[in-house]
Amino acid sequence: MGEFLNSMSVSATGLRAQAERLQHTSENIANADTPGYRRKTVSFESVAGPDDGVGEVRTSRVKLDRSTLPRVYDPSHPLADGSGYHDGSNVDLVVEIADAREAQRSYEANLKMFDQARQMSASLLELLRR
Template sequence: MSELSNSLEVSTTGLRAQAQRLRHTSENIANADTPGYRRKTVPFEDVVGRGEIGGVRTGRVQLDRSDPQRVYDPNHPLADETGHYDGSNVDLVVEIADAREAQRSYEANLKIFDQARQMSAGLLELLRR
């Protein structure tokens, strides 16, 4: 029974990590048009060590260091003398792809969780007989 509960815990760590990744991806998409906004990324770290069962956790949120897009709009209040201002460095195509990947990973972890739960229920049913 211990291995089944460990698999539940491992899939739970994956669910939490992918949920946080989706939150930051949606924040990036929401701020794609915000001048000066830097894309946020969340690194994943393996959880393996003394007394730990394994899994994944998120590291510290990091800001993408790529250059912001230069936008030409002479009427914008942040525009310099050439009519340009620094936009965000968010690429919507990349963000949508990241969101899709995080969604699929979340669904896979959810299926693993459900399978482990069903196996635990089946084992308990067998033990009752």
């Protein structure tokens, strides 16, 4: 029964990690037109449990994309300098949408794995009850 719980634990950490990734992706999309906004990125780390060695996943600290911000010419913008330029956002909507789809599919795969482990443990309990 412990193996079922371990697999459910791994799936649950994957669900949390993908949900956090999706949250940062949606923040990036929402701020795509915000002047000076830098894209947030997050990566995953594998974590082994102290007793059982079960590999779980967690997100690392949020990092800001350090690529150069595009200069936007708009003399009427309140943040424009004397030459009429201001810093734009380094968010690429195509990349963010692709990241969102990947996170969604990974979330669904983890959810399916969690559900399969739950069904298998329920079936095992049913067999043991007989």
